[in-house]
Amino acid sequence: MTPYKGIEKGFGMKxxxxxxxxxxxxxxSTATVSRCLNSPDVVSEATRQRVLxxxxxxxxxxxxxxxxxxxxxxxTIGAVIPTMENAIFAEGIQxxxxxxxxxxxxxxxxxxxxxxxxxxxxxxTLAARGADGVLxxxxxxxxxxxxxxxxxxxxxxxxxxxDPNGSVPSVGFDNSAAxxxxxxxxxxxxxxxxxxxxxxxxxxxxARDRVRGVQTALSEAGIAPAKVIETDYGIAEGGxxxxxxxxxxxxxxxxxxxxxxxxxxxxxEARAIGRNVPGDLSITGFDDIGLAALVEPSLTxxxxxxxxxxxxxxxAVLALLAGExxxxxxxxxxxxxxxxxxxxx
Amino acid sequence: MTPYKGIEKGFGMKxxxxxxxxxxxxxxSTATVSRCLNSPDVVSEATRQRVLxxxxxxxxxxxxxxxxxxxxxxxTIGAVIPTMENAIFAEGIQxxxxxxxxxxxxxxxxxxxxxxxxxxxxxxTLAARGADGVLxxxxxxxxxxxxxxxxxxxxxxxxxxxDPNGSVPSVGFDNSAAxxxxxxxxxxxxxxxxxxxxxxxxxxxxARDRVRGVQTALSEAGIAPAKVIETDYGIAEGGxxxxxxxxxxxxxxxxxxxxxxxxxxxxxEARAIGRNVPGDLSITGFDDIGLAALVEPSLTxxxxxxxxxxxxxxxAVLALLAGExxxxxxxxxxxxxxxxxxxxx
DNA sequence: TGACGTCTTGTAAGCGCTTACATGACGCCT
DNA sequence: AGGCGTCATGTAAGCGCTTACAAGACGTCA
Numbered sequence: 001m002t003p004y005k006g007i008e009k010g011f012g013m014k015x016x017x018x019x020x021x022x023x024x025x026x027x028x029s030t031a032t033v034s035r036c037l038n039s040p041d042v043v044s045e046a047t048r049q050r051v052l053x054x055x056x057x058x059x060x061x062x063x064x065x066x067x068x069x070x071x072x073x074x075x076t077i078g079a080v081i082p083t084m085e086n087a088i089f090a091e092g093i094q095x096x097x098x099x100x101x102x103x104x105x106x107x108x109x110x111x112x113x114x115x116x117x118x119x120x121x122x123x124x125t126l127a128a129r130g131a132d133g134v135l136x137x138x139x140x141x142x143x144x145x146x147x148x149x150x151x152x153x154x155x156x157x158x159x160x161x162x163d164p165n166g167s168v169p170s171v172g173f174d175n176s177a178a179x180x181x182x183x184x185x186x187x188x189x190x191x192x193x194x195x196x197x198x199x200x201x202x203x204x205x206x207a208r209d210r211v212r213g214v215q216t217a218l219s220e221a222g223i224a225p226a227k228v229i230e231t232d233y234g235i236a237e238g239g240x241x242x243x244x245x246x247x248x249x250x251x252x253x254x255x256x257x258x259x260x261x262x263x264x265x266x267x268x269e270a271r272a273i274g275r276n277v278p279g280d281l282s283i284t285g286f287d288d289i290g291l292a293a294l295v296e297p298s299l300t301x302x303x304x305x306x307x308x309x310x311x312x313x314x315x316a317v318l319a320l321l322a323g324e325x326x327x328x329x330x331x332x333x334x335x336x337x338x339x340x341x342x343x344x345x
Numbered sequence: 346m347t348p349y350k351g352i353e354k355g356f357g358m359k360x361x362x363x364x365x366x367x368x369x370x371x372x373x374s375t376a377t378v379s380r381c382l383n384s385p386d387v388v389s390e391a392t393r394q395r396v397l398x399x400x401x402x403x404x405x406x407x408x409x410x411x412x413x414x415x416x417x418x419x420x421t422i423g424a425v426i427p428t429m430e431n432a433i434f435a436e437g438i439q440x441x442x443x444x445x446x447x448x449x450x451x452x453x454x455x456x457x458x459x460x461x462x463x464x465x466x467x468x469x470t471l472a473a474r475g476a477d478g479v480l481x482x483x484x485x486x487x488x489x490x491x492x493x494x495x496x497x498x499x500x501x502x503x504x505x506x507x508d509p510n511g512s513v514p515s516v517g518f519d520n521s522a523a524x525x526x527x528x529x530x531x532x533x534x535x536x537x538x539x540x541x542x543x544x545x546x547x548x549x550x551x552a553r554d555r556v557r558g559v560q561t562a563l564s565e566a567g568i569a570p571a572k573v574i575e576t577d578y579g580i581a582e583g584g585x586x587x588x589x590x591x592x593x594x595x596x597x598x599x600x601x602x603x604x605x606x607x608x609x610x611x612x613x614e615a616r617a618i619g620r621n622v623p624g625d626l627s628i629t630g631f632d633d634i635g636l637a638a639l640v641e642p643s644l645t646x647x648x649x650x651x652x653x654x655x656x657x658x659x660x661a662v663l664a665l666l667a668g669e670x671x672x673x674x675x676x677x678x679x680x681x682x683x684x685x686x687x688x689x690x
Numbered sequence: 691t692g693a694c695g696t697c698t699t700g701t702a703a704g705c706g707c708t709t710a711c712a713t714g715a716c717g718c719c720t
Numbered sequence: 721a722g723g724c725g726t727c728a729t730g731t732a733a734g735c736g737c738t739t740a741c742a743a744g745a746c747g748t749c750a
Contacts, residue, residue, distance in 0.1 A: 016497050018736055029700045034738060044698060059496045064419065064475025066736035068410030069705050076453075076474065083439060090435035094428060097456060106474055108421075108451050111442060129421065129451055130409030151404055153361070235635060264639055290580060294609055296641035363706055374730045379708060389728060411706035414735050 017058040026054035037062065068130060077317055078108040078126030079135040080119050086233065086261065087289045088306055089137070092159070095310025096135060103318055105132075114233075116203040120145050127152050133317040139163055139170070140205040155320035159313040161206055162330040169320070169328040171313040175206050178302045178333040179213025180220075182284060183256065185335060187221050190344035191254040191282065194218065194226040197241040197266060198258040199233050210258050210286060226256065238265025242283075243273070253282060253344045260285035260292045263299055267340060271296075278342030288336050297339035305331050362403040371399035382407065413475055422662055423453040423471030424480040425464050431578065431606065432634045433651055434482070437504065440655025441480060448663055450477075459578075461548040465490050472497050478662040484508055484515070485550040500665035504658040506551055507675040514665070514673045516658040520551050523647045523678040524558025525565075527629060528601065530680060532566050535689035536599040536627065539563065539571040542586040542611060543603040544578050555603050555631060571601065583610025587628075588618070598627060598689040605630035605637045608644055612685060616641075623687030633681050642684035650676050 023030045028047060036043050036051040043051070054060075068074045077100055081089045097107050108131055112119035119136075123145055126134055133155045146167060149156050158170035186194070194214070201208040215225050227249050231241040241262065242255060257263035263285030267277055275281045277297055285292055285301035292299040312329055319326045368375045373392060381388050381396040388396070399405075413419045422445055426434045442452045453476055457464035464481075468490055471479055478500045491512060494501050503515035531539070539559070546553040560570050572594050576586040586607065587600060602608035608630030612622055620626045622642055630637055630646035637644040657674055664671045 019738095020736080030737075031701075031739075032699060035699090038738080042698080047698080059493050061469060061472045061497060063414070063736050064473060065410050065413030065415075065417075066705090067738085068475075069408070069414050069707085069736080070410075070738045072410075072705080074409065074474075084429065084435040084442070085432075085439050087430075087432050087435065090429045090432065093454075094430050094456065097429070097454065101455065106453050106455065106470065109438075109442065109454055110446065110451065111439065125451065128406060128409065129419075152406065235639070261635075268639060290606075291636050291639065294580070294613060294636065294640050364708095365706080375707075376709075376731080377729060380729090383708080387728080392728080408706050411735090412708085414706080414737085415708045417735080 016063075017060045018063065019060075022051065022054045022058055022060050025058060026051045073132050074130040075105050076108050076129070076131050077105050077133045077135065077314070078110065078123075078129070078131035080110045080112055080122040080126070081137050082114045083111050084109075086259075087291075088259070088287045088304065092306040092310040095307040096314040097310075099311050099314035099318075105318070114200065114204065116141055123148065127154055133157070133321050135159055135313055135317060136168075138205050139166060140203045155317060157313050157316045157320065157326075158328075159309055161209070162328055164328060164330075166328070169316055169326045171309060171316055171329045171331070173304060173309070173331045173333050175209035176213035176216065178286070178304075179210045179256070180217045181333075181335055182286075182302055183214045183217035184221075185337075186254055186256070186282070186284070186341060187217065187223070189282075189342065192223055192344065193249070193252045193254070194223075195245045195249060195252040195255045196226045196228040196258070197238060197245065197255060197262050198228055198230050199262070200230050207258055214256055227252070231262070233259065233261055235261055235265035235268070238262035239269030239272075240265075242266040242269045246273075246275075253280070254284070254341070255281065256284050258286060260287045260289045260299060260301055263301065263340070264291055264295050267295055267297070267299070278340055280345045282341045282344075284341050292336070293338065295340075299336075300338045300341035301336050303334040303336050305333070361408075362405045363408065364405075366403055367396065367399045367405050370403060371396045418477050419475040420450050421453050421474070421476050422450050422478050422480065422659070423455065423468075423474065423476035425455045425457055425467040425471065426482050427459045428456050429454075431604075432636075433604070433632045433649065437651040437655040440652040441659040444656050444659035444663075450663070459545065459549065461486055468493065472499055478502070478666050480504055480658055480662060481513075483550050484511060485548045485553075500662060502658050502661045502665065502671075504654055506554070507673055509673060509675075511673070514661055514671045516661055516674045516676070517654060518649060518676045518678045520554035521558035521561065523631070523649075524555045524601070525562045526678075526680055527631075527647055528559045528562035529566075530682075531599055531601070531627070531629070531686060532562065532568070534627075534687065537568055537689065538594070538597045538599070539568075540590045540594060540597040540600045541571045541573040541603070542583060542590065542600060542607050543573055543575050544607070545575050552603055559601055572597070576607070578604065578606055580606055580610035580613070583607035584614030584617070585610075587611040587614045591618075591620075598625070599629070599686070600626065601629050603631060605632045605634045605644060605646055608646065608685070609636055609640050612640055612642070612644070623685055625690045627686045627689075629686050637681070638683065640685075644681075645683045645686035646681050648679040648681050650678070 019030045019033050023033045033051050036048050084090045100107050110122040136158050137160045156168050158168050160172045162170050162172040196214055198211050199207040229241050229245045231237045266283050270277050270281055285299045288301045288303035292301050316326050364375045364378050368378045378396050381393050429435045445452050455467040481503050482505045501513050503513050506517040507515050541559055543556050544552040574586050574590045576582045608628055611628050615622050615626055630644045633646045633648035637646050661671050
């Protein structure tokens with residue numbers, strides 16, 4: 001096994017080339033080199049070529065700190081998401097990234113693990129790291145976070161939910177409305193005994209809105225509120241929650257899950273304990289992750305436009321950064337009717 | 346809908362306070378303020394208090410660019426991964442992130458979409474962004490990338506594969522050996538007509554090593570080489586590849602897939618065209634993503650320790666940064682025997 | 691021919707911070 | 721009392737880059 005030396009101290013230490021070095025190599029002033037890199041059209045063809053050759057020859061890369069110092073911006077956007085372990089966030093982030101990268105920005109990611117305090121910390125760190133703007137998931141957080149962002153003059157955009165009246169622009173969808181739609185459809189299939197497996201709702205407005213959507217549709221229809229159980233996100237957790245729910249309410253004909261991961265776990269558990277899905281128990285999800293169409297039976301769920309959302313959010317921060325006026329945006333969701341939801345037993 | 350103003354230009358624009366401002370407010374020199382912030386113990390109690398009060402009063406936050414310029418480091422690590430859309434990378438990155446965050450570093454992510462040129466670009470951008478170190482996936486890339494990193498004095502660590510002799514430390518596993526193990530096991534079940542659905546192998550040593558592993562095991566056993574088809578990664582692509590493969594070689598009893606996503610697609614397609622898995626066609630995957638245990642039939646695959654790998658890689662860059670000597674590391678993989686692989690028909 | 695644009699390049703002043711070095715105040719010893 | 725550590729603080733030199741301004745070269749037009 002080869003051992004690798006870290007940064008060489010002292011002796012062999014050859015510094016990275018600077019603008020000066022390039023200027024010397026190309027026999028021009030540093031100003032000219034800088035111009036070649038930032039506004040090439042103002043430099044003569046011949047000089048430009050000479051400079052670019054020198055840049056290549058020295059493998060020069062401008063110093064970030066110096067540039068940020070002068071330009072007063074870092075071309076960096078920070079994002080704080082609950083976790084990349086949920087495909088839905090990973091894909092959303094990928095979309096954000098694609099847009100940012102195309103515009104010359106980079107993404108600084110941070111995750112909170114669904115912990116509001118960790119999220120607040122992350123925002124501070126991001127600010128200290130010079131993020132020009134930040135992306136946040138959901139609305140729920142201490143007002144102090146928003147105040148901090150405001151004093152620091154750091155524009156923020158909220159994703160994954162849409163609040164037309166918030167103090168910060170939000171790009172997302174109406175979690176509650178989507179669940180109302182799903183629930184109404186289920187009601188039309190005759191379901192009356194309904195359970196909900198939700199993610200933790202504390203500090204999570206998306207989860208809360210989804211539950212609220214279900215209850216709204218039920219009360220609209222004059223049906224008893226759903227039995228709700230909260231759990232951490234995860235496949236195993238979804239399964240455990242289903243057992244717990246059924247243990248208390250064996251007569252449920254439908255279990256609505258807060259997301260697809262929970263639903264996948266619930267389906268697996270249901271089958272493991274011999275329940276026929278959707279024959280005697282229907283199960284639905286939310287998000288429409290890739291997995292949703294692959295499980296047996298395939299999952300009836302709500303398709304969330306994560307890519308569009310990520311892209312729109314990225315564009316929104318960029319617009320804010322450009323000093324433009326940005327209105328939030330509500331994106332449509334779509335009910336994906338598959339096999340896990342059937343008529344009530 | 347509320348419209349949100351971007352950065353205020355001109356008028357209302359109050360600049361963020363600088364060290365100077367704090368110094369003036371506290372009636373000390375900038376050096377003293379700096380010392381209060383960086384090595385408080387060298388400043389007298391009284392002065393320190395006065396300075397800290399000023400800091401608080403002005404809501405002062407040190408300028409990132411200036412600090413990076415002087416300190417010659419940004420406490421930022423860059424990572425270039427193919428895509429976050431594959432859960433395996435998303436989870437690996439999450440692990441990296443967790444370690445980095447705990448050590449006060451941040452992660453700058455970039456994705457290449459499996460394009461070597463885009464990856465090289467990303468490395469340059471990362472360097473320009475002041476990344477103190479970088480994480481790269483796999484070995485395959487232009488030597489110039491390594492040279493660039495070397496001149497820039499940016500330590501790099503390679504993940505997802507392990508090459509004991511590379512010029513850069515690598516933390517990963519032996520893709521080929523893992524496939525040899527999988528293939529040998531399949532052979533023990535009597536399979537003789539074998540196909541492989543691989544991701545694109547150009548510029549992707551992991552994919553190539555996996556295919557090589559299969560062929561190695563087959564030639565060892567004196568069996569004809571597997572029929573290989575290459576495709577982009579994706580569920581739909583996996584399905585299409587299976588059709589194509591079976592169209593040409595209808596007598597295959599086993600199709601080994603380069604990863605779980607391809608395998609999931611292949612399983613779905615196989616069932617769609619009426620093949621019984623594993624009854625008359627066995628299918629295997631690689632990675633053991635969450636999905637693997639949930640599809641029907643559950644997927645026989647190779648478990649890759651992505652979290653451990655991510656954590657180990659993050660520690661390795663940090664160690665390199667600290668000037669320590671780092672040896673690469675090989676992590677073990679594990680064969681996950683589930684239902685999609687059965688005896689040969 | 692000379693005044694005056696136009697185009698290209700150079701000069702040099704910072705950006706906000708850290709830190710080596712200089713300075714001054716104080717108390718102790720001989 | 722004079723000399724000398726010790727400690728707290730100030731002074732100022734950059735770090736690598738951008739950019740306002742200056743300067744030189746050249747061509748044009750009256």
